[in-house]
Amino acid sequence: GDTAGEDTGDAGDAGDEAVTIGFATCNMNDTFQTYIVDAATAKATELGYTLDVQDAQEDVVKQQDQVNAMISQGVDAIVVVPVDTSAMGPITDAVTEAGIPLVYVNRNPFGTDTPPEGVYYVGSQEIVAGRLQGEYLIELMGEEGGVGILMGLLTNEGAVKRTEGNEEILSQYEGIEILAKEAGDWQYDKAMAITENWITAYGDDLNAVLANNDGMAIGATQALDAAGRDDVIVMGVDAIPDAVNMVAEGTLDATVLQDADGQGSGGIEVVSKVLSGDTPEPITWIDFVLVTPENVADFQ
C-alpha cells in the first residue's frame, strides 16, 4: 500500500519525533498477559517510546484488524502476542509488506522454522511448561498415583499445549493414571467446583492436580483445603504473586514461571535494536522456570 509506505517513510527519519510501537496482546483478561504488557510498557517508557496496547480478547480476526489499523496509523514497529499461532500468516505478510518491523512475543508462530526477514520471536514453548509440571510431579509423587488436569479454555492454544506437555511426561509411567481432564476455562471458581467433584468421585485415588494456570490451581487448593485434603499435590503455571506466595507458604506445591518481564521487555529490546539499525537474533528464547519451595525466595 502507498499510504503505509509513506507512513513508514515518516517513521524512518523519526529521530526527534516520538517512536510509537503497536502492541497487540491476545487477552487482557488473562492475568499473565497483563504482566507481559506491564513489562513491555515499563521498558518502552524507559526507552522513550510510546506503547499503543490493543487487546484482541482471544479473537484472531480482531487481532488482524487491530494490526491492520496499526499499519494504517503508521506505527514504527509492531509487537504481537498471537491469539492463534497457526493464523499469523496474514499478519506477517501485511506487516512485512508495509516495511514495519514485527516481533512476536510469548506464543511462537514459527515452530521449528526460522522467521522471515524483519520478523522476530521472543518467548518460549508452551509445551515446556506442561513438561516441567509433569517432571516435578514425578519427583514429588513418585511413579504411581492419580492425577487430575485442570485445563484452560479448550479453545485456547496455551491450554492445549500445556496439557499435552503434562500428558507427554505422565504417559511414560505406567503407574500414573490421568483420572480426569476437565476445562476450568481459566476460572478460579469453576476449577474449584471441578476439584470438589473430583474429590467426591476419586477420593483418595486423587493424588495430584495439575492446572494450566495459577488461578485454577488456587481454586483447586481452596476445594482441597475445605475438604481437609492436604495430601494432594497442586501445581499451576504463570507464577503470579499470589501463587508464588502460596508456594512459599507451602499451600501450593509449585508453579511455573514464564518470565513475563523477560518476554515483555525482551520484545521491546528487539524493537529498539532494529530501530537503531542493529540486526538482533531472529529468535530470543526465554526459558520457563519451575518455582518450588526450594527456589521460591528468588521470585518473591
Add this chain to the structure above:
Amino acid sequence: MAEDTKKIKDNKEKSERDEKIERYIELLKKYGIIVALILLVVVISVAEPKFLSPKNLFNVLAQSAIYGIMALGLTFVIISKGIDLSVGSLLAFAGIVAASLGQVSTATTKYFPSLGELPVLVPILAALIIGALLGAVNGGLIAFTGIPAFIATLGMMTIARGFTLMYTGGKPVSQLIPGIKFLGDKIGPIPIPVIIYGLMIFITWILLNHTSFGKNIYAIGGNIKAAEVSGVNVKKNLVMIYAFAGLTCGVAALVFAGRVGSVHPGAALGYELTAIAATTIGGTSHTGGIGTVWGAVVGALILSVLRNGLTLLGVQAYWQQIVEGVIIIVAVIIDMRKNAKKK
C-alpha cells in the same frame, strides 16, 4: 326433552371426571421441569451412587449458588420482558471492589496499602451497593431512554468489565479477611453459600409473590399497556427490577469471594449466559409475564447436577459440553409438554 337432560347430566359427570384426570396430568405437566430434574438425578445416582452422598449433594447446592443467585435477579428481569447481559461483569466489578476493601492488613499486594483491616461490613455493603447502583443505571437507561435492554446491558457488560480491569490493572485481589472467607465456609455440614442462596430465594419469593412490586413485574412483562393504564409507575419499577438484578450480582460476588478467597478481573466471564439459561430452563419465558422463583432454582440445580454428574461419571471434557447442550434441550422439551394441550 327428558333424554336431553339426561344426556346433559351424563356429559356433566363425564366432564367432571375428565377434568379431574386432566387436572392431574396438568399438574405433572406444569412441573415438567422438576420431572426432568428428578430423571436426571435418578440416572446419575444409578450410574454413580456417590452422587447421593450428603456431602456431594451440599457441594451441588453450593456450586449452583453463584449463578443461582444471579438467576433470581434475572427472573425479575426476564418476567418483565427484559434481559440482563451485564450480570457477569457486575459480579466481577462488585467483587473486585469489595475484595480491595477486604484485604488483610498484611497482604503482600494490598490494593489500598494505607488502609488497615476494615470491618467485614464495609466490603459487604460495597458489593451490594455497587451491584444495585449499576443495576439501577441499567434500569434507568432502559426506562428513560427507551433503548432495548439488550443494548443497555450489553454496553454495561463491556463498560463494567473495562472498569474492573482498569481498577486493578488486570491483577487479582487476594488475601481477604476471614470475615469474607467465612461466606464461602461451612456451618457444620452446611455450606454458607447454600444458606445465603436459601435466604435470597426466600427474599425473591416474597418480593415476587407477596408485594405489589412483584405484581407490577408481571404486569410490565405481561402487558405493559395494562400496567400503564392501571397507573403503575413503569419507569420506577423498571429501575427497581434491574437494581435488584444488580443486587443479586453483589450477593453472588460475595459468595464468589468467600468461596475462592480472591477475586480476579476475569471473574464470572460469560456467566450471564449460564444464569439466563438457568432462568429459562426453569420456565421463565422471554415473551414476558411468565416465570417463577422455584423455576429459576430448579433451572440452576439442573445445571449444577448435570455438571457435577458428568464429572463424577468421568465424562470427557469435549463430551461434557456436548452432553450438557443435549440435556438442556431435552429437559426443556420435557417441560414443554405442559403447553401441549394449549393448541
Add this chain to the structure above:
Amino acid sequence: MAEDTKKIKDNKEKSERDEKIERYIELLKKYGIIVALILLVVVISVAEPKFLSPKNLFNVLAQSAIYGIMALGLTFVIISKGIDLSVGSLLAFAGIVAASLGQVSTATTKYFPSLGELPVLVPILAALIIGALLGAVNGGLIAFTGIPAFIATLGMMTIARGFTLMYTGGKPVSQLIPGIKFLGDKIGPIPIPVIIYGLMIFITWILLNHTSFGKNIYAIGGNIKAAEVSGVNVKKNLVMIYAFAGLTCGVAALVFAGRVGSVHPGAALGYELTAIAATTIGGTSHTGGIGTVWGAVVGALILSVLRNGLTLLGVQAYWQQIVEGVIIIVAVIIDMRKNAKKK
C-alpha cells in the same frame, strides 16, 4: 360560516406545511442510526485523518464482513422474534470442517493425510451445507418442540463447539489451499470479503423485501397466531429462517478461513453477541416484526468503525472496552429519538 371555511383552509395549509417539516424530521429520526454512524465517522476522521484513507476504509468494510454477514442471518431470526446464540459455534464448526477439506497436500499437520488437494468447491460447499443443516436443526427444534429459541440455540452453541473441539482435538487447521485464501484476498483495492459481504447483503435484501419468505418472516414476528390464521406455514418458515442464519455462518466461516489462512476451534467465540449487537444497533427489535437489512449493515459498520477508530486513535485497551460500551449505548439512544414523541 365563511370565516369558518377560511379558518379550515388556513388550518389546512398550515397543517400541510407542518406535515412537510414533520415528515422531514421523521426521516431524520427514522434514519437516526445513520446519523449516529456519520457523527462517529466525522469525529474519528477529524481526530485522525488517516481514518479516511481508502485503504483504511476498505479495511473497515472487510473487518465488518464476518460478523456483518452473520448479522444478516440474525436479522431474519430476530425479526421473527427469535434469537440465535449458536452462530459463533456454527462458524467454527463449518469453518474447521471446510479447512480440513481444504488443506494443501503438503501441509505438515494434515487432517486427512490420505486426501490430496480437493477442488475449492468441496470445502465451500461443505461450509455452506453444514451451516444450513445445523441451522435447520435449530429451526426444527424451535418449530416442532416449541422450546424457546434461546434454549435451542444455546444448546446448539455448546454442542457445536464441543464437536468442533473434538474434530481436531483442540488444534487449529492451517495451510489452506490458495482457493480458500483467495476468499480473504483483494481484487485491485477491493477486499474479496467486502464483495462477498455485498453479495450477501443483496441476497438478504431480496429475500426479506421481495419474496413471500420475507413477508412470512415479518408475519411470524409480528404476531405468530395471526400468521397461523393467515395460512402462513409457520413451522416450515421457522426452519428456513434458522437454516438461512446457519448458511450465513457458513459464508462467514469461509471469509474467516480466507482472511486468517487457518481455522482454530476457538474461532468466533462470542461472536453471537457481536452479531446480535450489530443487528440490534441497526434497529431490529427483539419484540419481533421490526427490522431491516440496511439496519444490520449500519449496525455492523458502527461496530467496525468504532473498533478501527479506537485503535487508530491509540485509545488504551481498557478504555476501548469502556468507550465501545458507551458509544453503542449513545448510538442507540440517538436512534431512539425516532420513538420519542410516541410515549
Add this chain to the structure above:
Amino acid sequence: MTENKNILEMKDIVKTFPGVKALKGVDLNIGYGEIHAVMGENGAGKSTLMKCLIGIHPQTSGQIYFEGKLIENYNTAEALKIGISMIHQELNPVEFRSIAENIWLGREPKTKLGLVDHKKMYEMTKEVLKKIDLNEDPKKLMVDLTVAKMQMIEIAKAISYNAKLIIMDEPTSALTNKEIKQLFSIMRKLKEEGKSIIYISHKLDEIFEISDKVSVYRDGKYIGTEDTDKMDTAKLIKMMVGRDIDEMFPKVECPIGDIKLEVSKLSDRSHFKNVSFNVRKGEILGVAGLVGAGRTEVIETLFGLRTRMSGQVKIDGKEVMINSPQDAKVNKIALLTEDRRLNGIFPMLTVFQNAFMANIDKYVKKSKLFDHKKATEDVNKFVDIIKIKTPNIYQKIENLSGGNQQKVLVARWLMTEPEILILDEPTRGIDVGAKAEIHRLISTLAGQGKSIIMISSELPEIMGMSDRIMVMHEGKVTGIIDNHKDLTQEELMLYATGQATSLPNN
C-alpha cells in the same frame, strides 16, 4: 365559570400525532349524574379525546376542568386518584395473571407488613364480580377467559375504582344482549349514585336506550351536543357521517347454488357437540347465539385452529381433513377471527402489511418476487372503498383507531377471495357508514357464488344479511331457520336461550 353544574369541562382540546391531527380543538361538557354518549365515525377522535382525559396522551393544547378545577400535567395514576376511571376500547388483560390481580393491579390491598393481602384481594374481587353478576373464580387466569368475559372483567375493574366519572369506550362491542342489559342496569345504578358516565358505542339503539345527552364529533372536530330525547337515528347519523345513509343492509338477492360446505356431527372436547349444518354457494349463513354459546369454537375448529374430537366436513361433497389453518387455506376457506389483538392484527406492522398478509401467495410473480405494485393498488382500493382512515397505508396499524383496525382486517379477508368465507363478528366497533359498505361487499361476494358464514351478536345485522340463520345455545345447534321478513328478534332469542328448538332429534 359554570361551577357545580358540570363535573367535567374540556375546552378547545387539540391533539396531534406525527402526521395526524387527531383532535382539532374540541369541547366536551359532562354534567353530574349524567350518561353522556360520545359519537362519531371511526377515527373521529373519540378514543383520543378520552385518552387525553385519563392522562395517557396529554393533549397538545386545551384545558381540562374536573369538578371546576383546572387539571394539568397529570398521568393515569393521578387521574385514577382524583376519580376518573376508564374502560378501554382495546382490552388490556395481563394474560397469565388472575382475575383478581388484574382488577387490583397497582392498588393491591396490603397487610400490616406491607405485603399483598391475597385473601382480602380475592374477597374484594368476589364482591366486585357479584356487582356485575359474573360468577368466576378470582384466581382464574385471564387467558382462560373468552373475550366477552374479559370485557366484563374490565367493566368490573373500572367500577371498582369508585370513580366519579367513568369513561366507557365501546364496552359492548364484544358483548351480546344479555350482558348489555346487565351493563345498562349497572350504569343506571351508578347514575342514581350521582356518578357520571361517558359512553362510546357504534350501536345506535344503545345510545337511545341509555344516554341522556349525545356529543358528536367528526374528523377531529366538534359537531354538537343534543339531549338524546330530541334526537332520532337519521339526525344522529347525519351529524356523524355528514350525509344520509340509505340502506344499512344492502342485501342483494342472488341465486343460491349447490351445497358447498357440509358439516356433520362436529364435536370438540368440551365446548360444543354434534354440530351439523351446511352452506350453499352464494349463501350467507348467519350464526346467532349468546356469549358462550360456542359459535367461535365451532368455526375455529372447522378452520383447524382447534382440535376436533369427532365429526365430518365435506366440501363439494368430498370429505376433507382440516387440521390446521393451512389445510383450510388449501380448501379455500378464510376466517376473520373474533379477537382482533390475539390473532388478528400484526400490531407493529403497517396497514399495508396487515392487509396483504393472508394473501402473500397471490402477489408472487412468476419470477418468485413479490408484486408490490399490485398489492399496493389492491390495498389502496380497499382503503378507499371501506374508508379506512389512515394518513397512508404505511402507518403502523397500532396507531389506527380501533374501528379502522377492524376495517383493515375485513379488507384482508375480503381480498383473499376464498370460496368459503367465515366472518366472526366482522363489524365489531365499526361505524354505521362503513358497516353498510362492508355489508355491501359481503353481499357482492355472495353474489359471486361464494359461501359465507357470518357470526354476529347483533341480531339486526344477522337478520338483515343472512339467507339462513343458525342459532346456538350452550354448544348445541337449536335451530337453523330460513330468514324471512316476519322473523323477529324475540323468536331468535327463544332459540338462543334454549327455550325453543327446531331440531328435535338432536
